[in-house]
Amino acid sequence: MEHTVTTKIPTGAARFVIVLTTVTAAVMELLDTTIVNVALNQMAGSLGATIEDIAWVITSYAIANVIVIPMTGFLGEYFGRKNYYLGSMILFGIASYLCGNSGSLWELVLWRFIQGIGGGALLSTSQAILFDAFPGKERGMASGLFGMGIVLGPTLGPSLGGYIVDNYTWGDIFFINVPICIVATLLTILYIPKKEGEGKNKANIKIDYFGIILLIIGIGSLQYILEKGESKDWFESREISIMALVALLGIVGFISRELNTDHPVVNLRVFGNRNFAFSSIFVLVSGVGLFTSVFVYPVMVQRINGFTPYETGLSLFFPTLTILPLFPILGRVMSSGVSPIPFVISGILIFAFFGFYSGTATADMNRWDFYPIQVLRGLGTVMLQLPLINASVAGLKPNEFGAGISLTNMIRQLGGAFGIALANNYVAIQYAQHRSDLVANYTPNNPLFLEKFNAIKMGFLARSGDISQATAQAYRQLELMLDRQSYYLAYLDTFRIVAVFFLCVLPLVTLLRTKKKSAEEIAAANKATSEAH
Template sequence: MSNPQTLHATPTGSKQAIIVITVILASVMELIDTTIVNVALNEMAGSLGATIEDVAWVITSYAIANVIIIPMTGFLGEYFGRKNYYLTSIVIFTIASYFCGTSGDLPTLVFWRFIQGIGGGALLSTSQSLLFDAFPPQKRGVASGLFGMGIILGPTLGPYVGGLIIDNYHWSAIFFVNIPIGILAAASTYLYIDQRAGEGKRKAQIKIDYLGILLLMVGVGSLQFVLEKGESEDWFDSRMIIGFVAAAVVGIIGFIWRELTTDQPVVNIRVMKDRTLALTTILSFVAGIGLFTSVFVYPVLVQRISGYTATMTGLSLLWPTMAGVILMPILGKRLSAGASPLPFITIGMILMIVFGFEAGNFTADASQWQWFPVQLLRVAGISMLQLPLINQAVAGLSPKDYPAGIAINNMIRQLGGAFGIALANNFVVQRYAQHRSDLMVNMDPANPLFVDRLETLKRGMMSVSGDAVQATAQAYRQLGLMVDKQSYLLAYLDTFRIVSIFFIAIMPLLFFMRTKKKTAEEAAAQAKMAAEAAH
């Protein structure tokens, strides 16, 4: 058992193995939960009596919690002690997972997903540092490799594992599987991970920026509510939306002012004065939109329109995503060797543009293997953006400012993801209405194609019921369902195209970015921190 008073020593033997297993399990558990829900949205919507658009809050609330907590993990670890904070985060994540699984209505599920996101936000970055401490300096390359494998495999396996669970059990099981893993990770953390000397002992010297935390929560939470509910509440015709807009403006502006004026900010946004970091955050925001929107829209489309099962959906995401397992280490080595991130970022953006337009041309009967090359474009594009963008974010900073720059970059990427899901929901509703209106024009008795289709359906219905009036009504209902399905398909395809348009819009920013020449040691350190932060 650990002794908080002892100096930290590198563990060996079975203790080292247990620590490695513990932190990788906790990291993979958190990473799987970021993607496992995507294939369960249809099932959740039917079970909870909600629309797909409302159920999207299950993903968004987790992302918002990450936006709030990720930039604060370093501060909270220093204040409470890294072991204490890590253990508490695992416990929060595990308890929240239980209550997510037992939720009987959507508001309750969304609330507990938010709490789960608060707990999960610390697991990745803290796991990385704990794993590095479990190895002597000369063997930390092994630690980095083990952790990198978990980072890639976690999100990759999420949709497939989720699909298997959804098709064979209730959707709540995707949360219950976290409970035994969480209990094991918490027990191992308490028993085998040592508290470093002095950790959590500087509380009297550290001032918690309560106002900054509150303003961040109010600003981000209110903005997301406006984006999610603005369409259904008629935007500024609603006093509620006006109120949340005001809260978002006050919260965000107040947060920026607070962090620039306080001596101990919870998020050091002063580093944003660096032009490279400022421009990179815009690129990261759009990268977040592309990542989250594509993995949100695709499962809904193929399950709702093409009739894929959850397992089929997970498999169709699994195989192309495995390409990231190959590509990410290659990118990491190139960046560690001093390669400029800008060419990779440029290629990644081009791949995402091509992905959006290609995905926007699919039909309802497309098979998994027809989707495969297009999904491969998405995976390659995101891989080309993720590590290089973090490297670029800190390219103009001094090493002491790397953690602050990376924290802000990660926060903005998560915020872009939450914005992207809200955008997709609103855009689908608008485009569905437009496409349905356009298609309904064709349901005209003067249109011979419509009359022919109607008569064919009527004859089929008549052969079953023998009632002409009933057969006519059923034929019209069937045509209405066909129009609805086609309208949703076209709306989802338009959403892929809008992702491409976002990337096209920010491409000119690349001409204003610079990468300072670094020594091999500086490049390796920078790439290492980027790999730690990428998830």
């Protein structure tokens, strides 16, 4: 259902406050997907949990996110966009405070899930509010500013989390959200206007309860499989097999329901649009690239290169900071009606090159040695995110924009979950293969092995004077070196496989269809985007 839009567009300080509020909210939501990664050991020790169980802190947030994001268009219409945004902000802040004060694992998991419910609304709704703050011809700039948040959030998480864990307690990674939420809530109340008719047609909106239940079951189960599959040995696990069946039945049931009801909670009919359907494939792949690269790199440099969590975060943050100004620039280019396809092609090729280039990294590189590699990752992300948002909604009807943007955000999140699951599984497989290959050289018949072994043994012998102890220590040292080298090669292989993944979908670009739009068409499309929210 479309609503009449308030025609007054904020300017000056009012617009600046809206930009600051919405981009900060998006950064905060995405930051919380990665900030806890560097604190898991501290959480596990403090709460008396195993590393496997503490992973639920990540899983519960991701499941809540991926369930809520596709429903944000409907929920914003039902409650009124400003009310829904405000309520979600408050819920996120309260849940963050209770996460930091949790005294047990499952209490923390519960509040992380609720935090994810609040956070899921902040992404798409922030985007819609930000679009409303700019006139039609300037909304490319709004897309650029929002794109900065999409990239900055996951990248800032490890460095900020690492700094907090190194200097404070794990609870503080949640407490920092509270003052931000309080300020953002006050700014939302004071500066973000309601649209005419917002929330007044609530009585006329029918709620598809059955569709919501199927969405929760299907998408929630799929996210669970992607998050926990590798640690549970995938389909060797009865639990994962059952969840796979539940996910299949839930998703099939959800699709059938939404396509056959007059009041769907998520409008899946937008996939009937050729551009949206094929753009969604690239959005999925871009999610794989963005989240997998941010996941694999920190693990590799901490395990192999000896970086601290804080050093790891800085090595990601500064390259990202370098490319952030490109977002508003590209946003202006998109506003002129230039076809997004050349940018999508460039982004895919840059990301593929980044994957192969990362595969040449060495174990003795410092964080500035990784700078050009990470700049490539950021550049590839810039060239993909904004053009894909543009391409995915091109050709949609005004009343389909809300569903289109919400689904795009959900697909990106699922792509990230799929990429991380793929990386976990691939690293385990390649580690075993490389270890098997390398151990074949660890024989007394290999002069290089004997030379290395004797050198290590003599070093230990010089310190202890005990030949048997020195021999045992030398073997243990070689075992550690074998493990380190096997993991190192496996991580490099993972970057390469992501590059291959991008190259495999490159031919599908030919299936996208866009044409250069006139200034009037661009303004009309941007206005429709705003009205849809």
